[in-house]
Amino acid sequence: MALKYVEEYRDGTLARDLVKKIHSVSKKKLRLMEVCGTHTTSIFRHGIRSVLPKGITLLSGPGCPVCVTAQKDIDAFVAFARVKNVIVTTFGDLMKVPGSSSSLTKEKACGADVRIVYSVFDAVNIARENKDKEVVFCGVGFETTIPTIAAGILMGIEGKLDNFSIYSANKLTPPALAALMETDGVQIDGFILPGHVSVITGTDAYRGTFEKYDIPSVIAGFEPIDILQAILLLIQQNEAGKPALENAYPRAVSHAGNVKAKQIMNQVFEVCNASWRGIGQIPSSGMELKKEYQRFDAAIKFAMDMPDVPEPKGCACGQILMGLKTPEECVLYKKKCTPMNPVGPCMVSSEGSCAAFYRYS
Amino acid sequence: MTEEKILLDHGSGGKVSHSMFSDIILPLFENPELSKQDDGAVLDVKGTKLAFSTDSYVVDPIFFPGGNIGDLAVNGTINDISMCGANPEFISVGLILEEGLPIKDFKLILETMAAAAKKAGVKIVTGDTKVVPKGKADKIFINTSGIGVIPPNVNVSGSNAKPGDKIIISGTLADHGITVLSTREGLKFDSDIKTDSAPLNKMVQSIIQSNCDVHVLRDPTRGGLGTTLNEIASQSKVSIKIDEQSLPIRGPVQGVCELLGFDPLYIANEGKLIAFVPQKDAQKILEIIQQDEFGKDAVIIGEVIDKDPGKVFLQTNIGGLRIIDMLSGEQLPRIC
Ligand code: SF4
Numbered sequence: 001m002a003l004k005y006v007e008e009y010r011d012g013t014l015a016r017d018l019v020k021k022i023h024s025v026s027k028k029k030l031r032l033m034e035v036c037g038t039h040t041t042s043i044f045r046h047g048i049r050s051v052l053p054k055g056i057t058l059l060s061g062p063g064c065p066v067c068v069t070a071q072k073d074i075d076a077f078v079a080f081a082r083v084k085n086v087i088v089t090t091f092g093d094l095m096k097v098p099g100s101s102s103s104l105t106k107e108k109a110c111g112a113d114v115r116i117v118y119s120v121f122d123a124v125n126i127a128r129e130n131k132d133k134e135v136v137f138c139g140v141g142f143e144t145t146i147p148t149i150a151a152g153i154l155m156g157i158e159g160k161l162d163n164f165s166i167y168s169a170n171k172l173t174p175p176a177l178a179a180l181m182e183t184d185g186v187q188i189d190g191f192i193l194p195g196h197v198s199v200i201t202g203t204d205a206y207r208g209t210f211e212k213y214d215i216p217s218v219i220a221g222f223e224p225i226d227i228l229q230a231i232l233l234l235i236q237q238n239e240a241g242k243p244a245l246e247n248a249y250p251r252a253v254s255h256a257g258n259v260k261a262k263q264i265m266n267q268v269f270e271v272c273n274a275s276w277r278g279i280g281q282i283p284s285s286g287m288e289l290k291k292e293y294q295r296f297d298a299a300i301k302f303a304m305d306m307p308d309v310p311e312p313k314g315c316a317c318g319q320i321l322m323g324l325k326t327p328e329e330c331v332l333y334k335k336k337c338t339p340m341n342p343v344g345p346c347m348v349s350s351e352g353s354c355a356a357f358y359r360y361s
Numbered sequence: 362m363t364e365e366k367i368l369l370d371h372g373s374g375g376k377v378s379h380s381m382f383s384d385i386i387l388p389l390f391e392n393p394e395l396s397k398q399d400d401g402a403v404l405d406v407k408g409t410k411l412a413f414s415t416d417s418y419v420v421d422p423i424f425f426p427g428g429n430i431g432d433l434a435v436n437g438t439i440n441d442i443s444m445c446g447a448n449p450e451f452i453s454v455g456l457i458l459e460e461g462l463p464i465k466d467f468k469l470i471l472e473t474m475a476a477a478a479k480k481a482g483v484k485i486v487t488g489d490t491k492v493v494p495k496g497k498a499d500k501i502f503i504n505t506s507g508i509g510v511i512p513p514n515v516n517v518s519g520s521n522a523k524p525g526d527k528i529i530i531s532g533t534l535a536d537h538g539i540t541v542l543s544t545r546e547g548l549k550f551d552s553d554i555k556t557d558s559a560p561l562n563k564m565v566q567s568i569i570q571s572n573c574d575v576h577v578l579r580d581p582t583r584g585g586l587g588t589t590l591n592e593i594a595s596q597s598k599v600s601i602k603i604d605e606q607s608l609p610i611r612g613p614v615q616g617v618c619e620l621l622g623f624d625p626l627y628i629a630n631e632g633k634l635i636a637f638v639p640q641k642d643a644q645k646i647l648e649i650i651q652q653d654e655f656g657k658d659a660v661i662i663g664e665v666i667d668k669d670p671g672k673v674f675l676q677t678n679i680g681g682l683r684i685i686d687m688l689s690g691e692q693l694p695r696i697c
Contacts, residue, residue: 011678012606012678012679012680015678015679015680016679016680019679019680041622044683045624045677045683046677046678046679046681046683047675047676047677047679047680047681047682047683048679048681049681050681050682050683051679051680051681105368105369105370106366106368109366109367109368110366118546118621224677224678224679228679339376340370340376340377340380350622358686359684359686360683360684360686361683361684
């Protein structure tokens with residue numbers, strides 16, 4: 001049928017051939033981790049786990065930006081929503097994440113002005129149209145999102161918007177991989193590296209981690225064929241005992257990445273330590289506004305310094321992000337914690353592994 | 362903060378709406394007609410079987426490519442009645458207008474409603490209009506109700522699906538939801554995405570008059586195909602398996618879904634039906650649907666199977682198998 005959307009990278013026959021190949025080369029038991037929420041969703045949506053050999057376990061690592069956001073950052077978003085005259089702008093996935101006492105969804109139902117945006121530019125426009133209000137953007141993202149947030153700040157300067165600010169809970173991927181490798185008990189035989197993030201960072205960003213830990217690493221795109229291809233390469237590397245850093249997404253990812261995006265990002269932000277949910281502080285894994293841009297820092301502007309708070313009792317998000325547990329091993333899973341009544345962010349975000357387990361298996 | 366409030370989720374048509382219905386609404390109104398939970402109520406009035414249904418429309422924006430809130434409201438009720446196997450005949454219209462709505466827009470919406478009713482062969486026979494101060498509603502909200510007669514030998518219901526039934530969809534998925542969303546978000550796609558809003562009464566009448574067996578008819582509106590299939594699976598206590606490769610989705614619609622991270626299985630349709638029919642009649646009914654003005658792209662997308670009652674499975678393009686759950690959480694508020 002002419003109407004039907006058939007993408008080259010969704011081709012069923014090609015995919016089935018790849019699956020056959022995977023079955024024929026796979027001998028060892030392996031634990032492979034994807035570190036990208038879009039990969040997680042794609043793996044579940046296309047039923048990739050169900051076609052792999054029994055010995056291959058896929059783990060969903062810290063790749064969903066909402067899932068790795070610390071409780072105190074969620075509390076800060078809620079606190080902004082309670083400030084009079086503030087419009088909080090956020091990606092939809094953050095809305096329902098429960099903070100210590102409330103969520104943005106609940107604040108909205110109580111009358112707070114919380115608006116879902118698709119990018120920071122929407123937030124800038126809202127600031128432009130509401131000069132009598134303060135607009136705070138909840139900055140939650142990886143290398144893919146940070147350059148656009150930086151561009152948003154530059155737009156704010158150009159538009160002379162002094163009513164626009166961001167709260168940066170942004171994070172960097174490579175330091176998280178290194179932190180995982182250093183964690184006791186973590187057992188990973190290969191990384192499926194994120195496609196979008198790598199478009200910005202380039203392959204070279206992972207070289208340090210790869211060389212230090214000698215861990216099979218393959219950059220993958222998001223279609224089923226991309227992911228199956230990456231899995232095949234990781235299995236082959238493991239079977240041959242020859243770890244490599246490979247780029248299985250060359251149609252989008254280069255060695256150096258997107259130089260211009262990195263320039264903008266580094267113009268506005270600088271590297272800082274960051275708290276990752278369930279994992280804790282990871283050195284040099286976050287990005288904060290440079291001194292000259294601090295007037296756009298919502299935390300400074302509103303003197304918002306939230307206390308560190310423990311994550312909800314029983315929630316195993318952190319261990320799940322490190323591949324130490326599966327969602328089904330969390331005592332709250334499907335009982336107290338469901339997408340309607342989420343306890344942790346992994347159940348809220350459409351890219352979270354608990355939500356994906358709940359929805360698709 | 363502990364006081365519970367209505368959230369947008371309660372209107373999603375998914376899990377939260379369902380639990381609101383069964384926990385709050387149903388216990389208070391309990392009666393056999395309501396308990397059936399079909400698209401409309403089936404009533405026995407002195408030996409005549411009537412289908413009666415109501416629906417409110419709050420779509421934002423009120424104008425979008427291919428239609429507006431007016432024909433959406435008329436077609437929506439026509440379709441709800443049709444899905445009971447009835448031929449819709451009479452419709453009521455309740456209008457809630459916000460002070461300041463341009464008369465020009467108001468007239469245009471009413472003209473579209475009149476045209477939609479005429480096209481479908483139904484009469485708008487009663488109505489009501491209220492105006493509220495600016496800011497107390499958003500431009501215009503419309504409620505429509507309707508009734509139609511169900512022929513004596515017809516018995517279609519979401520609880521009639523049987524193992525072995527084939528499942529037909531009358532055309533492409535997700536057109537309406539994606540149209541409204543992209544209009545609302547000001548996304549400029551140079552493509553012909555438009556709503557599929559259409560009256561399905563003639564298609565249903567042709568199916569019924571064919572004397573073929575039909576077990577279930579449903580229009581997968583709010584909550585999309587995924588949610589509707591889950592409703593049927595649980596009403597009929599059967600399991601459903603859908604083949605991803607067979608799902609008809611327009612390229613541009615799929616493109617927007619990919620871009621914004623929406624799953625077309627959960628996006629609203631306003632001019633599509635799904636029919637559960639015994640295998641022996643499947644081909645014939647498919648052809649009847651394909652001959653209808655609004656059914657050219659109809660295909661068989663799956664079947665009812667015997668194991669795991671209440672569950673809906675998707676056989677993916679790559680040969681994998683996964684669950685299709687009911688929509689949980691609001692994807693898109695105010696889509697209809
Ligand atoms: S199931 Fe809920 S409580 Fe358990 S880890 Fe996942 S999000 Fe946390």
